[in-house]
Amino acid sequence: MTEEPASVLRFRRRAMGCIWELTLCPGQPDAPALAEAAFEQVSLAERLLSVFLPSSDISRINREGQSGPVKVSPLTFRALAHAFQLSELTGGAFDIACGALVRLWGFEGGEGHKPAQDEITRALKCTGRHNVLLDEASGTVRLARPGVRLNPGGYGKGFGLDLAMEALRAAGVQSALMHAGTSSVAALGVDSTGRPWQVGIRIPGQNEGRAAVLELQDWSLSVSGISEQSFSDGGRRFGHVLAPRTGWPVEREGWAVALCESAAASDALATAALVLGPEGTERILRGGGEARVIFYDEKGRPIREVGGGLEPGGARTESHVSE
Incomplete structure (x- = not known):
């Protein structure tokens, strides 16, 4: 998902069903200890929010x-x-x-x-x-009633990224990039060349395809689509992203990339954008903030960008889209 300078320090850990990777710049003091502290925050988020761990707070609430x-x-x-x-x-x-x-x-x-x-x-x-x-x-x-269940899908990985970034900032780290699988990434500062971190967005279901390169600086990005988790029934394809108001899966082709200062917010916004589509997303993002969403078709071609006020402005972000 990322395009990094040739010389970087990478640390990996499996959590929340995917591989997490932390990138630090060369010469970062105590890099292994910092990586361990960041990954511990990810593990903490999983221990608290996972529906698959009986001892998590979410599982206890559901039970x-x-x-x-x-x-x-x-x-x-x-x-x-x-x-x-x-x-x-x-x-x-x-x-x-x-x-x-x-x-x-x-x-x-x-x-x-x-x-x-x-x-x-x-x-x-x-x-x-x-x-x-x-x-x-x-x-x-x-x-409030029997049968209610919480499921933090579309939020938990982003929350883990936010906790990890908070830990790195508290330790004095000024430059880092961390991603949760291929769906969410958070950037701290700039890379070792002094440029914003380069994040290449892969087309879901296509290992080699790439739809865009976005530049991130103190900003987060999440991707949502139905290509990788879906099933077919009666000639129709149903994805894992559900519309809470109708109870039915989103059948929209293509995918959405959300950019916010908070990774948890970008995670949630990407999910909401897939449910709402460009017009509905534009309505909720009116208000003057910097959060925005880029929509792509099923072949990875950008079709529309909308932005507005899900979060207050102030974070720095720049992007360019290349077909």
Whole structure:
């Protein structure tokens, strides 16, 4: 996903079902220790937010939240509060309280399958941030009705990137690039040549294809598409990105690249953009901020760029798109 100077320091770790890679500039003091500290933050995010770990805060909420308030880590509470804010800002196109739908369609760690419409209707009643009650004073989370489930897909990797970048900044690192698999990347400062980090965006499903090179500096980027996680039924292809309002997968061809100062926000915005399409995304991004989305068709050709106010401005970012 990235294009880096020839001489860099790379560190890799597997987490959240993919390979994470941290790039530091040559000569960075204590690079191995810094990498370990960054990866520990990624592991922490996974331990708190994974639906696949029974001991995670998210799993405990899903298991116990219908019976009463569940005490969670301050970091988990912070993540949930931010995720629900992003849900509101995207008009519900992104919503981590859609776990009932994700499980129903078979996308929670299994192969997808098409459910009956009456099953979708029942799952929709258990979907939406209004079904999750946060109590800041007590640091607890409660589910408002049986069947409600949280699933932080489209947010968790970005949150892990944000925590890792915070750790690096706190340690005095001024230049770093970290990516979570091929879907999200966060940049700190500039590369060893003094230029913004060069990030090459790969076309989903095509190992050699590349649709764009974007320049990132103190900025984050996430990609969302349905090419790599989908199934076919009755001649139709259904992807893993679900529309929380309808309960059905997005069938839009192509993909969306979101750029925000926060990696968690870019993760969420990329998902929302795929649900909303260019026109809907343009509506939610009006407001003067710097977050933006670039839409590509199924062959990786840029078709539209929209930008606006999901986040306050102030971060530095530059990009160019090459076909």
